[in-house]
Amino acid sequence: MNNTENDSTQQSQVRPKIPPTYVxxxxxxxxxxxxxxxxxxxxxxxxxxKSALKINLNSIDDYRTTTKLFDETEIEYHTYQLPExxxxxxxxxxLPVNISEACIYNVLQELKFELASVTxxxxxxxxxxxxxxxxxxxxxxxxxxxxxxxxxxxIVEPRKPSKDIPQCTNCQRFSHTKKFCHLPLSPGNLxxxxxxxxxxxxxxxxxxxxxxxxxxxxKLNLLTKEVQMxxxxxxxxxxxxxxxNMRPGESNLWKATKRLLNQEIxxxxxxxxxxxxxxxxxxxxxxxxxxxxxxxxxxxxCNPSNDLRVKHxxxxxxxxxxxxxxxxxxxxxxxxxxxxxxxxSPGHDKITNLMLKKLSPKGLVFMTTLFNSLLRLxxxxxxxxxxxxxxxxxxxxxxxxx
Numbered sequence: 001m002n003n004t005e006n007d008s009t010q011q012s013q014v015r016p017k018i019p020p021t022y023v024x025x026x027x028x029x030x031x032x033x034x035x036x037x038x039x040x041x042x043x044x045x046x047x048x049x050k051s052a053l054k055i056n057l058n059s060i061d062d063y064r065t066t067t068k069l070f071d072e073t074e075i076e077y078h079t080y081q082l083p084e085x086x087x088x089x090x091x092x093x094x095l096p097v098n099i100s101e102a103c104i105y106n107v108l109q110e111l112k113f114e115l116a117s118v119t120x121x122x123x124x125x126x127x128x129x130x131x132x133x134x135x136x137x138x139x140x141x142x143x144x145x146x147x148x149x150x151x152x153x154x155i156v157e158p159r160k161p162s163k164d165i166p167q168c169t170n171c172q173r174f175s176h177t178k179k180f181c182h183l184p185l186s187p188g189n190l191x192x193x194x195x196x197x198x199x200x201x202x203x204x205x206x207x208x209x210x211x212x213x214x215x216x217x218x219k220l221n222l223l224t225k226e227v228q229m230x231x232x233x234x235x236x237x238x239x240x241x242x243x244x245n246m247r248p249g250e251s252n253l254w255k256a257t258k259r260l261l262n263q264e265i266x267x268x269x270x271x272x273x274x275x276x277x278x279x280x281x282x283x284x285x286x287x288x289x290x291x292x293x294x295x296x297x298x299x300x301x302c303n304p305s306n307d308l309r310v311k312h313x314x315x316x317x318x319x320x321x322x323x324x325x326x327x328x329x330x331x332x333x334x335x336x337x338x339x340x341x342x343x344x345s346p347g348h349d350k351i352t353n354l355m356l357k358k359l360s361p362k363g364l365v366f367m368t369t370l371f372n373s374l375l376r377l378x379x380x381x382x383x384x385x386x387x388x389x390x391x392x393x394x395x396x397x398x399x400x401x402x
Contacts, residue, residue, distance in 0.1 A: 018063050019080035022052040022176075023070070024183065039065050052077075060084070070182065078168070078181045087116055088136045089159040090143060095152055097128040104132055107150060113140045126206060133159060194230045201227050268393070288391060320376075327372045330364045348388055 026032050036044065042058040057063050060082065070077050095104065097120070105118040116135035120128050136143060146156050167174050171183040185191070190198070201223040208216040246253045271278040271287055278287055313319060340353040359367075374380065 016060060017083055018057045018060065019082065021055045021057070021063070021066065021070075021077055021079040022049070023055060024052045024076040026053055026075075035069065036066065039069055076183050078171075078173075078176045078183055080176065080180055086138070088138050088140055088143075090134050090136070091121070091157055091159045092132045092134060092146075092149065093130065093155040093157070095130050095132050095149065095154060097130055099150060101132070103150070104134075108134065108143075111146075113143055128210070190231075190234060194227075194234055197223070197230055198227055292389060325375055327375060328368055330361070330368045333364055333367055333371070348386055349383070 023032075033046070036055070040057070040062040042062055044058065044062065045056045047054040047056070055066065057066065063082070067077075067079065069075075092104075101118045101120055105115060108115055108118070114137040116137070118135075119133045121131045121133055123129050134143070144156050147154060165174050166177050168176050168178050168181045168183075170178045170181045170185060173181075173183070201220070204216065204220040204223050207213075208220050243256070246256065268281075268284055271284055273287060278284055337353070337356045337359070340356065342352075342354050342357070344353055346352045
């Protein structure tokens with residue numbers, strides 16, 4: 001009898017673990033502390049951390065009451081999930097990728113499992129895998145005895161927790177998630193409605209890439225237009241909000257005016273030459289022109305014996321270019337174009353490397369014929385000797401330096 005009473009008293013003394021609550025930007029601590037005393041029944045403690053107040057509560061009722069108060073008074077805080085609300089997370093392996101999530105959800109519901117969600121996992125290339133993640137209620141532990149589903153032999157395992165530190169997608173802070181975050185959006189974040197619209201567009205894009213269904217393409221185009229319009233409206237509204245908060249005499253008004261006018265002009269500093277200090281724009285242009293002319297002029301190397309040997313070789317009756325230089329092939333040109341960098345400025349002909357990469361096989365054959373003809377005739381077009389040179393000042397140097 002005594003043992004039974006002791007067990008019951010020990011069970012009554014065991015309290016559920018209550019997650020802490022972190023509160024931010026509290027300016028009046030006395031009023032905040034008094035408001036917590038008025039709504040809580042058990043003792044609580046407050047610990048001052050580096051950037052927030054950590055509140056440790058002792059009952060679930062106090063936890064729910066305080067979080068409700070914080071929501072009503074718009075106090076910034078974040079917390080964690082109650083242990084009693086945590087769900088069972090499992091993975092089901094060996095389910096073919098062509099089985100939809102809705103089909104799996106319906107079949108598991110017919111087997112009397114209390115489901116929350118069914119998600120098909122993807123690999124690093126965003127391709128579906130034969131693994132499905134399932135969230136269930138804690139009482140649905142019978143799912144571990146499941147070995148066949150939709151006539152497939154499956155393996156049910158507990159889902160391994162992630163080893164990475166969680167990061168909130170709402171405020172961009174670490175160690176908590178978006179679901180229990182009540183902090184303001186970070187400056188680079190979009191409102192929830194617009195971010196969810198972008199996620200819908202990304203999902204439609206993946207669906208179109210996987211199935212290539214014209215209906216999916218039409219849906220993707222509509223969502224793309226909606227996202228573009230939503231981002232444009234968000235940019236306009238944020239700028240209107242930014243400009244409406246400006247007041248005469250404040251520094252932010254002057255900063256915005258200076259940024260809009262953009263009065264700073266990147267001028268070329270005075271140049272020091274061997275003869276004098278060059279200041280005017282015309283003299284600077286002449287200095288650069290002479291420097292580039294001397295840099296890109298042919299080297300004046302005089303070797304009479306070598307010149308005679310080259311002249312004698314070119315005057316041979318049976319001389320052909322292919323004896324000295326091999327003609328190019330379409331495969332060689334295709335390989336060279338493939339290795340060209342795509343993000344590079346075009347020349348004076350405005351032909352980018354990306355355009356060359358889009359050439360058809362017929363275009364590659366035409367280029368092969370053109371290059372081989374030039375080699376056979378020994379002709380180098382003058383247009384190929386023209387280049388655009390842009391002089392850029394070294395970053396970090398003062399404007400008075402040359």
